[in-house]
Amino acid sequence: MNDNSGGLAMHEVLAAVLQVRDGQLQVLLWQRGIEPDAGRWALPGGRLGNSEDVQTSVLRQLAEKVDVREVAHVEQIEVFSAPDRMPQERTVVTAFLGLVPCVADPALPGDTAWHPVTDALQESPRTAFDHGLIVRRARDRLRAKLSYTNLGFALAPPEFTVSSLRELYAVALGHRVSATNLQRVLARRGVLVPTGGTAAPGPSGGRPAALYRFAERGMRITDPFAVLRPPESQHSPEGAVHLADPRAAP
Structure with missing residues (x-):
């Protein structure tokens, strides 16, 4: 000492x-x-x-x-x-x-x-x-700020697919994240903007995925009461993202 x-x-x-x-x-x-x-x-x-x-x-x-x-x-x-x-x-x-x-x-x-x-x-x-x-x-x-801000911009490349963004969020948060739910939440908050471009098809072909970018490259609060939570039980939908209001009773 x-x-x-x-x-x-x-x-x-x-x-x-x-x-x-x-x-x-x-x-x-x-x-x-x-x-x-x-x-x-x-x-x-x-x-x-x-x-x-x-x-x-x-x-x-x-x-x-x-x-x-x-x-x-x-x-x-x-x-x-x-x-x-x-x-x-x-x-x-x-x-x-x-x-x-x-x-x-x-x-x-x-x-x-x-x-x-x-x-x-x-x-x-x-x-x-x-x-x-x-x-x-x-x-x-x-992890906390990914729930209620647009801080994902600092982890992501300039352009990305929703699927690749989901992977970044899942790694950072430490639990599964649904691409559909994530896109819906971030779109509602005005965080994502479509670029008009598409990603190159993967080895299996299929429909090209749309490319997006973050609307801003600086942090802002998008939903002060949102909390991204992992699936609550084994019965939760695969890859679920749970959004909760911490003001509500448990």
Whole structure:
């Protein structure tokens, strides 16, 4: 435990950068080369500069340290200030959620890699300090905001079929999603816009699927009372998406 009585705490920024890759929700981590926690995997970030705000700092450090410039959305999720969160010098961290579209493939240094969020939350690989907790909070924030905002734009490519968008939502939410229900919900909220184009037919042929895009490439609240829930039981329709009003009685 650190002893910083009478001194000032350091302030750092960290980003849990998430992306749907290879059919999984993944988080960007780098492997620490020095103590404390040498060999463990950490979130990218660093100390806050004297002349910058926290969001400017985290974007700068993502670009400089891990070459992530294609962040479609970034938002502050929480401040972590437990006195013993770092073993040497007391450090307060402002944590961010960052989202990278599924089509982006940023160049990464040799000590940096994408890891499935589920693995990071199970300490495989072992994460540094309280970074596993930050990853969990970032994942939970993403899942919550997919329910009542248009935040899916930050995970999706510029154009997509409803089926491919369904796959992105299912991976991010961690449960089955019906393409029909998803299209109906997002269309009602004015989130999706048809491009007029179609996707190339698959190997089995069939009717070309219509292409869509998000109406906006910035986050907005679309339904403040909606909640996307997984199927409630084995009797629920295959791939169901349940929308509930949290104001209603259970």
